[in-house]
Amino acid sequence: MVNLSRRNLLMTDNKKKSVSVSSLVRQYRNAFMANGDSPAGVLWPRGRQSLRFDALTRHFSGNDFSVLDYGCGLAHLKPYLDQRFDRYKYYGADLVPEFVEVVKGKYPDVGVQLVQTYEDIKKSVDHVVISGTFNMIDSSDRAEYLEHVQAALVHLFSLVRVSLSVNFMTDRVDFMQNQALHVNVSEMADFIRNHLSTRLMVDESYMPYEFTVVVFKDNEIVRPDNIYRQS
Numbered sequence: 001m002v003n004l005s006r007r008n009l010l011m012t013d014n015k016k017k018s019v020s021v022s023s024l025v026r027q028y029r030n031a032f033m034a035n036g037d038s039p040a041g042v043l044w045p046r047g048r049q050s051l052r053f054d055a056l057t058r059h060f061s062g063n064d065f066s067v068l069d070y071g072c073g074l075a076h077l078k079p080y081l082d083q084r085f086d087r088y089k090y091y092g093a094d095l096v097p098e099f100v101e102v103v104k105g106k107y108p109d110v111g112v113q114l115v116q117t118y119e120d121i122k123k124s125v126d127h128v129v130i131s132g133t134f135n136m137i138d139s140s141d142r143a144e145y146l147e148h149v150q151a152a153l154v155h156l157f158s159l160v161r162v163s164l165s166v167n168f169m170t171d172r173v174d175f176m177q178n179q180a181l182h183v184n185v186s187e188m189a190d191f192i193r194n195h196l197s198t199r200l201m202v203d204e205s206y207m208p209y210e211f212t213v214v215v216f217k218d219n220e221i222v223r224p225d226n227i228y229r230q231s
């Protein structure tokens with residue numbers, strides 16, 4: 001039985017302050033009730049998921065990998081990956097109980113976890129993908145929420161064997177909705193370089209107001225050639 005008061009609280013990593021997520025859960029729930037199993041149902045009103053999924057997963061190779069879709073929503077990433085790979089293992093995790101139930105119904109063989117915070121994720125995987133998960137600030141304090149996002153990236157990266165990819169909305173926009181988290185590309189790249197890995201790709205080429213960072217776990221330099229190992 002899920003404890004409601006706990007479900008609606010996130011604890012920030014460092015300060016252990018509580019951040020209400022009830023408004024966020026409510027907004028996703030309402031979007032789903034209004035729009036059903038569609039991009040608009042996970043608050044991507046204009047779709048374009050395949051552009052995002054391509055930027056987040058273009059580097060995947062082989063077939064025998066595992067991927068955790070953190071903030072999976074209705075698991076729209078899965079059919080996208082199914083077109084390219086046939087033996088990989090997909091896992092989902094989300095805060096919204098309705099999304100988790102829908103995903104279990106659509107894909108009974110998939111492991112999908114209802115989470116209250118990123119700290120609930122303990123399992124190692126090859127890749128973590130985070131698409132749109134941190135687009136909405138659910139705190140009156142943007143800086144506090146950004147700290148929470150950064151702590152989530154550090155934690156989830158500690159669990160990956162190959163890569164973590166994440167997308168954000170950029171701060172190079174004329175208009176920002178109150179609750180939207182717009183991120184400075186250079187600052188996020190610096191954070192990732194300093195706290196996750198020096199081996200990363202920043203992709204600002206696929207959409208004008210969003211960007212993706214792909215971070216690789218293996219950043220060992222092969223000497224004397226001064227190249228990275230292929231992974």
Ligand SMILES: C[S@@+](CC[C@H](N)C(=O)[O-])C[C@H]1O[C@@H](n2cnc3c(N)ncnc32)[C@H](O)[C@@H]1O
Nearest residue numbers: 028042043071072073076094095096131132133
């Ligand atoms: C914009 S939707 C994107 C869904 C999916 N990744 C996609 O691209 O279709 C963001 C999703 O992240 C989930 N989410 C937001 N904050 C989260 C958190 N802290 N932990 C886990 N999931 C979260 C929301 O419930 C929602 O399903």
